[in-house]
Amino acid sequence: MSNRLTIKEIAAELAKSIGKDYESVERFVNELINVVSESVFTDKLVQIKGIGTFKIIQVEKRESIDVNTKERIVIPEHYKLSFSPEKELRETVNKPFSFFESIEINDDSDFASFASETEERDKADDQDEDVEIEEIIYEQEKKEEQNEKEEQAEIVVNEQLSISKEKVNIIVEKEESKPEITDEEEKEIGDPIFERPLIDEILEELNQIEKINKKEKEKIEEEILPAPPLVVNEIVTETIKEIPPPVVNEQEQVEEVVEETQEQELPIYSAEQAHDEPKVKIEAESVTPKEHRVSYEIKETNQKNEDVMDEYNENRRRESYHRSGERDSEKNSDNNKNTLVILLLAVVIILIIALSTVLYMSKDILFKSGTEKVITTQTPSQNTFTLPSGDSEVDNLEDEWGIEDEFGDEGTPATEETVKSASSATGGSDIIANVRIKRGDRLNLIALEYYGNKLFWVYIYEHNKSKITNPNSIPVGLDLVIPAKSVYNIDANNPASIRKASVLQTQILSQYRQYSNPYNQYNQYNQYNQPNDPYQYNDPYQYSDPYNNQNQYGQSPNYY
Amino acid sequence: MNMKNKELVKELATRLKWTSVEVSEMLSGLSSLIGSHLVESDTVSLEDFGQFEARKKGERISVNPANGKRYLVPPKLVPVFKPSATVKTKLKDLGNNE
Structure with missing residues (x-):
């Protein structure tokens, strides 16, 4: 790559491919150059089929500013040799990029500066990938958990907890660009210890984003994504918001999580239907691992005794009361019944998701040795x-x-x-x-x-x-x-x-x-x-990255 | 006045004492060779004349003047030709002589 080829090398290759002796090919190339460079001066235009047209054009005199002295100077009238490649050659050369298409830009998108737009798109793309990577990570976690007992899972959570404090500081700093979330987080940090596991998850997510953002910054895809860029963070905020401040014991905490999962599930899925955006789907998926983990806890609690359920209902009532205050709508009376049904429904859904994700995982493993696969979503919106x-x-x-x-x-x-x-x-x-x-x-x-x-x-x-x-x-x-x-x-x-x-x-x-x-x-x-x-x-959500194998410039996939 | 491909082939044929078929075969072989090297981001330098290389043009936004719609034009690789020093001096002389 990036070799500099001389006439001799070219002639040698040409001799090989055409089957003539080297001398005559070299003579041909030299003669071609002579003819072209002579006749371009006499005729002003030489067209070579398959390569392009050489033309001598006149450049009018113009004023300019000397870069060094900052003085106005006049560039005198002069000639220059212009070369316009033939379509054939142009297309051959552009082959690595030929899959790119022009894209219409939405009228309402803000283009104050082009650079910021590119950045935004990067972000959106990054996020896309992030979500999926997280997903995989969660799935791995999940698998571990399934193999172990719940108790052990709790230990894992505790372990995570110990790291969390450091992470919090780092991330709060890093996430300055997203002030809302930062605020929320800071608030949450002060809260009782039982909320930590959730925060931990969030922190991990954010950490992931940070890490991968750096890694993937170069990776830019061609399309413009009209969807809101900060998808993951939205979810995160939601999660945080829905934790009510007073937490009494751990079981309660679990129940809260369940509720929250339901609350999250429904709006997200409906949103998914509203847009035709693959991305939204991925959001939902990124949520599922969490749900899944929660579902484990739910099962546990369900089996334990009914007291838990009562407690839960109490909780639910409390919360719905809280909510109805906000929204002025929901029914308070049949909450117990409703929530029971919803809970069961959620458990069923979660089990299905779990089953499928496990199968999905195993397929992944079958197909490749490494489990840490980075998937790119192509979202041809x-x-x-x-x-x-x-x-x-x-x-x-x-x-x-x-x-x-x-x-x-x-x-x-x-x-x-x-x-x-x-x-x-x-x-x-x-x-x-x-x-x-x-x-x-x-x-x-x-x-x-x-x-x-x-x-x-x-x-x-x-x-x-x-x-x-x-x-x-x-x-x-x-x-x-x-x-x-x-x-x-x-x-x-x-x-x-x-x-x-x-x-x-x-x-x-x-x-x-x-x-x-x-x-x-x-x-x-x-x-x-x-x-x-x-x-x-x-799994239609797995797209391989066409950019990787298609272009030679892919050592650094940064096209911009 | 202009030298199109036909004239070029003819001229080369007389100079090399080849048939024009041979010349045009050779030309097409050369052009595809140049193309394939440019794809691999090689530069093809023809001494005393100049060099061909592939340049990357960044993406840009263009506006269709007819309907005012904006398009993001993708980045592309274009073949460029850089004339050699000898050609440049010749050009300068051309300017000075007139």
Whole structure:
């Protein structure tokens, strides 16, 4: 990489690839240079096919300021040699970045300074990743806990407790940018010791965020995320807020936590339905580990005796009273009944989540040796990438993000091969090739390869509709059939054909937005308590990072 | 006046005493070679003429003047050509002579 190649090296390589002797190739290259540099002066323009155009252009005289002396100077009229690369070369060179697309920026987003915007996006992305990493960490914790007895789990909590004080100080300092949370935290720190485990969790979360923020700062994704950036912190605040100050004993504390979990669960899930944002789903997931841990305690308490339940109900009453004061709404009378039902429901939900997360974990382990896997979420938020149809020029610019690959085997990202076979092998005359989706593939890139325009991915999608549930996330290893151009009248040189594809694209994407959001489905499954939720095994939330294997500039994935 | 590819091939063919088919084959081989090296962030330096290299252009925001919509244009890699010192002096002379 980053070698400097001389004429000789180039000539040697060219001789090898073309099969001529080195001398004549070198002579050719030298002669080419002579001809070009001579004729660019005589003719003012030389066009070399496949490379580009050299042109001598005149630069008008202009005023400028001397950088050193800060004096005004006049730069006299002069000539310069300009080079405009041919499209072919441009595209070859830009290949590592070719999966990027232009994105429409929302009108209401604030762009006081571009830098801050980038930062914000970083944050949002970081948060995304953070949440998932946390999730994994929690899952590990959870597993440990399941293997051990509850008592031991408590010991773990106590251990965490001892570290907490130091952490608190550090984090309070670090989180200055989020004053609300800091305040809350400080308040909480002064509270009785039994609240510590929860605070601990929060602290750990924050700590995680800090750590990973540093690590992942460079990692920038192309999309703009319209969702609020400080997702995790919101949850944290919520958690904190919902702990009522007076805590009598530990069991009470547990009950409080249960309540809080319920309180959290419902609004979050509904929010999830409201947005079509994958992110929101992840929020919910990040909450589940906590719930899960809590559920353990709940079971324990339930088994112990009914006194606990009474206590709980008392507590609940107290709290709902507290709340009704705030909101002026809820029913006080049937609280006992309600909460019992809700509690049971919560336990069932939590058990399902636990079961699925354990399975999810085991799948993770099966697929890879290291358990600490960093997952990136690609959130191809449709809103930003689609445009109203009709504006065909912009549509071209703006076609959608294509596929994200899913769960990829990280061990062999680069060596996987796209399987292409001749049309005769597949039988049909209207099939150009078969393509097996590999990590980093996108429908639009496949379309670009076969049809010459990314927009024609819609036809690949149309042709493989039965296999593709979601054009934005296609599982790795899926075999796609690439139809011949004639089947759909594909013609990259025909603007009408492109326009047609762009209209179709808008349709597909809008459809997709309406009915096949995997996160919504997941949500439904959850609510109907179906234990065998296929989405939890296929885990559509795991996206591998296409940036990692696609570009050579990836040593530092900082594109900005 | 302008030297397009056709004229270039012709000129090279007469100078090298090759057929124009050979020349254009060689040219396309050269261009794809340059392209593949630029992708790997190599610089291809042709002495006495200049060097080709790939430069990264950062992302930017552009506004469509027709509808006022703003777009985030992604970062891209572009091939650039830096003329060599000899070419630059020639350019200077060109300016001075006129």
